[in-house]
Amino acid sequence: MYKLVVKGGIPLSGSVNIAGSKNAALPILFASILADGPLKLNNSPHLSDVSTTLRLLMDMGAEFILESDSSLFVDASNLTKLVADYNLVKTMRASILTLGPMLAKYGEAKVSLPGGCAIGTRPVNLHLKALEDLGAQIEVKGGYIYASTKKLIGTDIHFEQVTVTATENILMAATLAEGTTTIHNAAQEPEIIDLANCLTKMGAKITGAGTSIINIEGVSNLSGVTHTVCPDRIEAGTYLIAAAITGGQVTLKKTKHQSMRAIIEKLIESGADIKYDENTITLNMKGKRPSPVNIRTSAYPNFPTDMQAQFCALNSIADGQATITETIFENRFMHIPELSRMGANLSLEGNTVISKGVKSLTGANLMATDLRASASLVLAGLAAHGTTTIERVYHLDRGYETIEEKLKLLGADIERIQD
Ligand code: EPZ
Secondary structure (H helix, E strand, C coil): CEEEEEECCCCCEEEEECCECHHHHHHHHHHHHHECCCEEEECCCCCHHHHHHHHHHHHCCCEEEEEECCEEEEECCCCCCCEECHHHHCCCHHHHHHHHHHHHHHCEEEEECCCCECCECCCCHHHHHHHHHCCCEEEEECCEEEEECCCCECCEEECCCCCHHHHHHHHHHHCCCECEEEEECCCCCHHHHHHHHHHHHCCCEEECECECEEEEECCCCECCCEEECCECHHHHHHHHHHHHHCCCEEEEECCCHHHHHHHHHHHHHCCCEEEECCCCEEEECCCCCCCCCCEECCCCCCCCHHHHHHHHHHHHCCCCEEEEECCCCCCCCCHHHHHHCCCCEEEEECCEEEEECCCCCECCEEECCCHHHHHHHHHHHHHCECEEEEECCHHHHCCCCCHHHHHHHCCCEEEEEEC
16 A cells, blocks of 8 residues: 655645546446447546456456557457446446446446445436336346346436436437437536547437437447547646645646636635636646635536535635535545644534634644545645645545646655555
8 A cells, every 4th residue: 555745835836737537538438338349548547447447348358458658449349248346346436337338238237236435325226217217127136236128218317316427327328229318407517528529429419418408319339439538627626726725836738627617716716816728727826825715516517526625625724714515425524534633623514514724734644535535635735834644545546647746746745655
């Protein structure tokens, strides 16, 4: 196991490339199951979740070639095993995204129920109900989902609540269904638009991706294509906060500000000066202490839950009080006790954390628990006086490409060492 050791108090400066989006690359890799040929993915991020996805696809009979630094070929056109095994699914909940494509292409699937995780119980009932609406027979037993269908039949799908991966599962399944499917109350995340763009290149007929109503007209087959993954807006937001929390100035390259409006608005409110053009965003904090910002997470295009923990870290050194309310997950506050050990003044009332900013945090030994909570601990360590160690760094590696290398490029004093 590895841990990160951060010596805080250095204002970050310089520029860093933003990687391809984890939450776009994963569904797009699973979409390769639908294709009659190989999918070539450019700008795919080097993340353990991507490696897990490739291992899972290979276990099912797919082949993949790592083409160069960040592009890969995956051919999942002739699967030999229509099973997503527990031993892989337990490490990555997004494996549920094998269900829709396998049903659509092969008419059967056996997928391990993804367990809960640190941030919540993470049920998949909405995925299963929507696939039954499309005509699948589904049974859950022994920790596995058994699904089968002669042919999926297009229909109206109404999600009682917005759900990103269930929208993606149905979007993919409906591409090969008979007739037209309309998804109502669809998630509108940019990663869904990226998935829809890739599916359309493969031959799917989709309109409305990125809005709450998506129409899919089923086709008989989809072909392999080349696709470039969109930039990761959460990685980008995390590095912007790294600049803000250390009072520095950082430029992000290979990024798109258009998908980050809610994040940028809150950073400006915290006192940051932000400039952007087509592919870069520059944040300059000019050495200032951040102002506190009130946040309420909700579905895109509103403030993303995946940036909640990072803003908790920023608010913990702000000059005043603020509240952050988490409305998506029931337990996404695992970073609070760890930040408090650094001297943060944070209290939890229901699903709202109240922060009373302190002038500075003090380095401490911390434990990472989930992906974005771990990121908030790194951010706090960058700002803290003294040294912070963060154990169980594997949580971070799921969603951040060589985080210590990128932070070193920005002047941080950070090392990855063996436990
Ligand atoms: C996706 O998770 C993302 N993961 C998450 O990012 C992100 O936090 C989340 O969307 C919300 O934006 C990927 O895209 C791989 P949901 P997902 O279904 O799809 C409830 C990260 O840090 N729900 O939109 O699993 C659920 O419990 C990760 O990169 C049901 O009740 O989230 C939650 O309260 C973390 N039944 C709410 O809906 C279901 O069948 C929204 O969850 C499905 C979801």
